[in-house]
Amino acid sequence: MSRSGYQREYHIAVLGSGGVGKSCLTMQFVQGVFVERYDPTIEDSYRKHIDVDGRHVVLEIMDTAGTEQFSTDMYMRLGQGFLLVFSITSASSLRELIDLREQIVRTKNDPTFPIVLVGNKSDLEEDRAVSRAKAFQLSQSWGNIPYYETSARRATNINEVFIDVCRQIIRKDLARAR
Numbered sequence: 001m002s003r004s005g006y007q008r009e010y011h012i013a014v015l016g017s018g019g020v021g022k023s024c025l026t027m028q029f030v031q032g033v034f035v036e037r038y039d040p041t042i043e044d045s046y047r048k049h050i051d052v053d054g055r056h057v058v059l060e061i062m063d064t065a066g067t068e069q070f071s072t073d074m075y076m077r078l079g080q081g082f083l084l085v086f087s088i089t090s091a092s093s094l095r096e097l098i099d100l101r102e103q104i105v106r107t108k109n110d111p112t113f114p115i116v117l118v119g120n121k122s123d124l125e126e127d128r129a130v131s132r133a134k135a136f137q138l139s140q141s142w143g144n145i146p147y148y149e150t151s152a153r154r155a156t157n158i159n160e161v162f163i164d165v166c167r168q169i170i171r172k173d174l175a176r177a178r
């Protein structure tokens with residue numbers, strides 16, 4: 001904790017089904033490149049320094065691979081903010097987030113924990129299987145959490161999702177410090 005009451009290093013977990021683009025999103029944010037093929041077995045974390053509304057923060061981003069319960073539990077515990085990622089081309093990838101969100105709320109015992117819903121692959125509009133309205137409706141039913149559509153390929157809305165989740169964490173930290 002800094003003297004002004006907010007922590008300067010945040011752990012962000014990127015969660016969602018395999019193939020939705022979690023690694024590509026993370027690489028695009030951290031390194032500014034689109035990596036077409038990425039070893040899906042690699043489970044890694046990356047650091048990035050950013051400024052959010054004039055505050056300098058360091059993000060430790062956990063790009064979660066695999067669906068082993070052990071790793072999911074660990075990310076759930078460590079995460080201070082979550083990006084719940086699905087692909088707009090896969091309806092099942094959105095459904096799979098319902099369980100993950102429930103796990104977050106249960107683990108953190110907090111229905112307002114910092115979460116952003118992310119519909120990735122927005123460049124594949126012709127293959128869209130999830131309407132914007134449907135995803136938005138789900139985000140509203142989860143306590144009005146923000147919903148963004150991103151494209152890791154085109155670098156669309158990537159910074160926005162990370163900054164949004166940081167803003168939510170900072171707001172919570174400041175409220176707690178009051």
Ligand code: GDP
Binds near residue numbers: 017038121
């Ligand atoms: P992960 O398993 O969730 O980490 O998914 P990856 O990041 O490995 O991406 C899975 C596949 O989707 C790869 O073939 C990527 O090239 C592709 N992909 C990821 N993001 C996008 C995107 O925004 N647009 C398109 N068209 N393809 C993407």
